[in-house]
Amino acid sequence: MRSGNTLDYFFSPRSVAVVGASADQTKGGYNLIANMLESFSGPVYPVNPGREEILGVKCYPSVRDLAGKVELAIVFVPAAAVPGVLEDCAAAGVKAAVIESGGFAEVGEKGKELTERCLEIASRTGLRLWGPNCTGLVNTDPFIFTPFMRAPKAHERLKPGNLGIIAQSGMLAAGFMFQYVLSGFFQVSKACAIGNKIDVDEVEVLDYLSRDPRTRAVVAYLESIERGRDFLEVARGMRGRKPLAVLKGGRYEEAARAALSHTASLAGSDEVVDGALRQAGVVRVHDFHDLMNLGKAFSLHPEPFRLNSPRGDGVAVVTVTGGGGVVSTDMLRESGLSVPALEKRTLEALSGIFPEWMPPSNPVDIWPAVEKRGLTVFPEVLRHVLDDARVDGVILLPFASRLLEYFPFEEVGRLIRESGKAAVSWVFGDLRFFGHYEERLREFGIPVYTDLRSCVLALRAYLQYSRAARGNRD
Amino acid sequence: MRSGNTLDYFFSPRSVAVVGASADQTKGGYNLIANMLESFSGPVYPVNPGREEILGVKCYPSVRDLAGKVELAIVFVPAAAVPGVLEDCAAAGVKAAVIESGGFAEVGEKGKELTERCLEIASRTGLRLWGPNCTGLVNTDPFIFTPFMRAPKAHERLKPGNLGIIAQSGMLAAGFMFQYVLSGFFQVSKACAIGNKIDVDEVEVLDYLSRDPRTRAVVAYLESIERGRDFLEVARGMRGRKPLAVLKGGRYEEAARAALSHTASLAGSDEVVDGALRQAGVVRVHDFHDLMNLGKAFSLHPEPFRLNSPRGDGVAVVTVTGGGGVVSTDMLRESGLSVPALEKRTLEALSGIFPEWMPPSNPVDIWPAVEKRGLTVFPEVLRHVLDDARVDGVILLPFASRLLEYFPFEEVGRLIRESGKAAVSWVFGDLRFFGHYEERLREFGIPVYTDLRSCVLALRAYLQYSRAARGNRD
Numbered sequence: 001m002r003s004g005n006t007l008d009y010f011f012s013p014r015s016v017a018v019v020g021a022s023a024d025q026t027k028g029g030y031n032l033i034a035n036m037l038e039s040f041s042g043p044v045y046p047v048n049p050g051r052e053e054i055l056g057v058k059c060y061p062s063v064r065d066l067a068g069k070v071e072l073a074i075v076f077v078p079a080a081a082v083p084g085v086l087e088d089c090a091a092a093g094v095k096a097a098v099i100e101s102g103g104f105a106e107v108g109e110k111g112k113e114l115t116e117r118c119l120e121i122a123s124r125t126g127l128r129l130w131g132p133n134c135t136g137l138v139n140t141d142p143f144i145f146t147p148f149m150r151a152p153k154a155h156e157r158l159k160p161g162n163l164g165i166i167a168q169s170g171m172l173a174a175g176f177m178f179q180y181v182l183s184g185f186f187q188v189s190k191a192c193a194i195g196n197k198i199d200v201d202e203v204e205v206l207d208y209l210s211r212d213p214r215t216r217a218v219v220a221y222l223e224s225i226e227r228g229r230d231f232l233e234v235a236r237g238m239r240g241r242k243p244l245a246v247l248k249g250g251r252y253e254e255a256a257r258a259a260l261s262h263t264a265s266l267a268g269s270d271e272v273v274d275g276a277l278r279q280a281g282v283v284r285v286h287d288f289h290d291l292m293n294l295g296k297a298f299s300l301h302p303e304p305f306r307l308n309s310p311r312g313d314g315v316a317v318v319t320v321t322g323g324g325g326v327v328s329t330d331m332l333r334e335s336g337l338s339v340p341a342l343e344k345r346t347l348e349a350l351s352g353i354f355p356e357w358m359p360p361s362n363p364v365d366i367w368p369a370v371e372k373r374g375l376t377v378f379p380e381v382l383r384h385v386l387d388d389a390r391v392d393g394v395i396l397l398p399f400a401s402r403l404l405e406y407f408p409f410e411e412v413g414r415l416i417r418e419s420g421k422a423a424v425s426w427v428f429g430d431l432r433f434f435g436h437y438e439e440r441l442r443e444f445g446i447p448v449y450t451d452l453r454s455c456v457l458a459l460r461a462y463l464q465y466s467r468a469a470r471g472n473r474d
Numbered sequence: 475m476r477s478g479n480t481l482d483y484f485f486s487p488r489s490v491a492v493v494g495a496s497a498d499q500t501k502g503g504y505n506l507i508a509n510m511l512e513s514f515s516g517p518v519y520p521v522n523p524g525r526e527e528i529l530g531v532k533c534y535p536s537v538r539d540l541a542g543k544v545e546l547a548i549v550f551v552p553a554a555a556v557p558g559v560l561e562d563c564a565a566a567g568v569k570a571a572v573i574e575s576g577g578f579a580e581v582g583e584k585g586k587e588l589t590e591r592c593l594e595i596a597s598r599t600g601l602r603l604w605g606p607n608c609t610g611l612v613n614t615d616p617f618i619f620t621p622f623m624r625a626p627k628a629h630e631r632l633k634p635g636n637l638g639i640i641a642q643s644g645m646l647a648a649g650f651m652f653q654y655v656l657s658g659f660f661q662v663s664k665a666c667a668i669g670n671k672i673d674v675d676e677v678e679v680l681d682y683l684s685r686d687p688r689t690r691a692v693v694a695y696l697e698s699i700e701r702g703r704d705f706l707e708v709a710r711g712m713r714g715r716k717p718l719a720v721l722k723g724g725r726y727e728e729a730a731r732a733a734l735s736h737t738a739s740l741a742g743s744d745e746v747v748d749g750a751l752r753q754a755g756v757v758r759v760h761d762f763h764d765l766m767n768l769g770k771a772f773s774l775h776p777e778p779f780r781l782n783s784p785r786g787d788g789v790a791v792v793t794v795t796g797g798g799g800v801v802s803t804d805m806l807r808e809s810g811l812s813v814p815a816l817e818k819r820t821l822e823a824l825s826g827i828f829p830e831w832m833p834p835s836n837p838v839d840i841w842p843a844v845e846k847r848g849l850t851v852f853p854e855v856l857r858h859v860l861d862d863a864r865v866d867g868v869i870l871l872p873f874a875s876r877l878l879e880y881f882p883f884e885e886v887g888r889l890i891r892e893s894g895k896a897a898v899s900w901v902f903g904d905l906r907f908f909g910h911y912e913e914r915l916r917e918f919g920i921p922v923y924t925d926l927r928s929c930v931l932a933l934r935a936y937l938q939y940s941r942a943a944r945g946n947r948d
Binding site: 368400 | 642729731732762800807
């Protein structure tokens with residue numbers, strides 16, 4: 001799984017030293033070594049001059065005592081001690097260091113000096129640096145987990161997935177990890193918290209992920225994009241091939257100022273950023289929640305969908321609630337998608353299923369037909385809707401109740417899969433039936449959300465990405 | 475609890491007949507009678523010419539056999555039979571009827587005729603009509619639950635609350651009921667699904683709720699507002715006194731068309747609607763999820779907050795994550811709120827708490843101070859921030875982990891309550907700690923959301939509503 005890229009030393013190191021390992025269970029240095037000893041398959045060396053052993057493993061006073069034995073060092077010592085540690089690393093033949101310590105550029109002049117010293121060592125010795133001021137990275141295959149938060153049995157809980165995550169903020173990256181990754185909201189290939197990114201930056205990481213065969217889609221939270229041109233070039237290379245969504249903070253002056261003090265990065269003019277990202281085929285969002293919801297959508301279906309209409313933006317709403325149809329139609333239109341009138345042959349086919357008094361239209365309100373003939377009308381209607389040449393994607397709006405036990409999941413899932421068209425689903429109603437519904441649709445690669453806004457966001461991104469892929473083929 | 479208004483017959487009837495009661499457990503008519511027999515404290519009479527008894531209770535062939543005994547009839551028979559039932563009701567001295575049957579104006583000419591006949595009976599006899607094509611209403615005190623979905627022990631599960639809900643769509647109303655009300659997301663005073671609203675309409679219900687002492691705030695989903703002027707007059711009367719949020723569907727042509735076929739109502743020009751609602755002090759939203767989240771916020775704190783700044787729109791972000799501070803600042807600015815620089819005395823006070831290298835600002839990133847001195851800095855910082863005259867509201871951004879066991883809930887909650895200022899909280903991190911966090915803050919009337927967007931939405935509504943209240947006092 002090594003690609004010959006120097007970032008391999010971070011993602012797939014053969015051996016690791018934890019510098020600043022601690023035996024004190026309240027410290028991050030303990031969490032680090034405990035996580036690594038438990039979950040990393042290669043040799044792990046604790047480094048701490050004050051200890052003989054930690055967790056039953058021999059502890060070394062300095063990385064210099066491990067000459068030739070270590071590929072990656074995880075460094076969690078006070079900022080002032082970091083340059084010395086890096087010199088030790090270089091001297092011992094270490095290839096790469098994840099610096100998790102804070103107290104660098106974000107803390108003023110003294111920190112800037114420290115940063116310069118670290119960079120000087122890197123450029124002199126070839127040692128690659130990740131961070132500082134971050135929680136590092138996670139790779140699910142081969143497994144490595146560097147955050148300084150304790151995550152027992154991380155290697156068993158984190159199943160290998162296809163989503164790459166990049167986050168500039170350490171605490172958020174940790175939040176993403178606990179809330180979305182460890183909980184199974186989606187499954188990641190690699191998660192990267194890049195912090196102050198003084199050496200390895202978002203561009204290099206994105207480029208690595210764009211080439212990584214295990215990564216099929218990427219979501220990124222960034223406070224700054226410094227090498228804008230390079231970033232866009234990588235993004236353009238992914239266009240239509242690997243979906244990419246970006247949350248770029250610091251759009252307003254007050255936020256840009258905060259971004260500066262937080263990770264010492266200058267945010268670019270937001271209008272320029274916005275236009276450039278769009279042109280490069282990047283889906284831009286403005287909330288973490290949206291970014292994670294797109295992560296789920298992309299991860300469930302990273303492949304482009306089959307577009308049928310010339311503009312590739314036609315959505316049909318198949319709903320058991322008239323009100324849901326009305327509101328989702330408003331939201332689809334507002335987001336720039338169209339809710340086209342269905343083809344004549346579709347309407348004729350639906351007329352045969354609907355009660356006589358109900359003329360079919362889009363949104364397709366199937367409740368009267370369900371009342372008349374039961375849930376079997378759901379796939380019947382869906383087949384005709386998916387056959388419609390004006391329809392590129394569908395939103396399903398069922399009602400969660402005991403009735404879902406009779407929902408024809410297999411038929412609905414197969415129809416959608418065979419159509420090659422994009423589909424997302426809202427679920428509302430009795431909470432007890434949400435889990436089963438989501439699980440069954442997930443098997444067919446269909447994301448389920450509890451708010452319509454996320455449905456529309458995901459579907460829009462699906463179609464945007466599929467149009468980009470169509471553009472590539474033209 | 476009777477106000478002398480004829481709607482009392484719906485919300486607080488002394489006795490109820492269920493016309494169309496069924497013994498077949500797969501039918502709505504069964505759910506209706508089962509719910510009512512179980513949960514209504516007064517006499518309940520099943521009416522069905524084909525049964526001697528239902529659920530052990532004597533069944534009557536017609537409402538006429540109950541002359542003088544029934545105040546409210548719940549009608550769930552085929553549309554064509556409804557006029558006859560209403561004649562029976564009027565003849566038997568029934569005061570009000572909830573018509574839940576579908577098949578009226580929404581199904582074309584024949585339905586329109588039926589509607590006319592019902593209205594003629596109403597105007598001739600004084601019988602008040604609710605619906606048709608709806609699930610009716612819920613009142614939590616005194617208890618009545620008319621939806622035709624089975625909700626066992628509804629009277630035990632639905633604790634009396636302060637939120638009024640109005641929904642034009644039956645299925646959505648049922649969804650709201652199961653997903654938000656029965657699950658305890660918020661607690662309602664009255665929930666009203668008004669369907670085709672041929673007699674009792676949104677204006678009359680809103681007016682009733684605006685006078686109802688148990689209702690302190692209202693959220694409404696409407697597809698149309700037919701008596702616009704009257705609606706706005708009621709809304710203006712609530713301005714600054716009872717918060718009101720409205721989701722008005724049918725903004726775009728395609729959706730308006732769907733609204734027409736769904737509940738047979740004409741949607742007005744959206745721009746006119748939008749401006750008028752804003753002027754009347756109504757908070758408008760565009761997704762159900764947003765409407766429910768505002769319902770939670772309003773229900774937790776229906777009273778206006780103390781505003782400190784001249785414009786009443788200043789927000790401080792108190793955060794453990796720099797990235798969260800950046801993104802929430804962007805979102806606050808985008809939503810029209812300000813994120814002001816703090817007063818000099820506040821900054822000086824915070825300097826004494828923050829590490830030396832970290833100049834305090836807004837967003838207030840307290841993580842370095844927490845690292846240095848523990849979670850006790852949270853209330854210390856918060857006190858100074860709440861004292862700041864430029865701050866009208868705060869967003870709290872903690873990190874959910876085992877650390878929350880040490881979170882000073884009492885102190886934080888008391889500080890916010892005593893300040894009289896608006897507060898909302900995001901929670902992110904380890905899902906296992908979300909429930910406890912939300913529960914503790916709820917005790918102090920502070921809503922917690924898992925997405926920043928909902929935090930910003932709720933805080934903006936809190937401040938909007940408090941400005942309206944300030945306007946009333948001026």
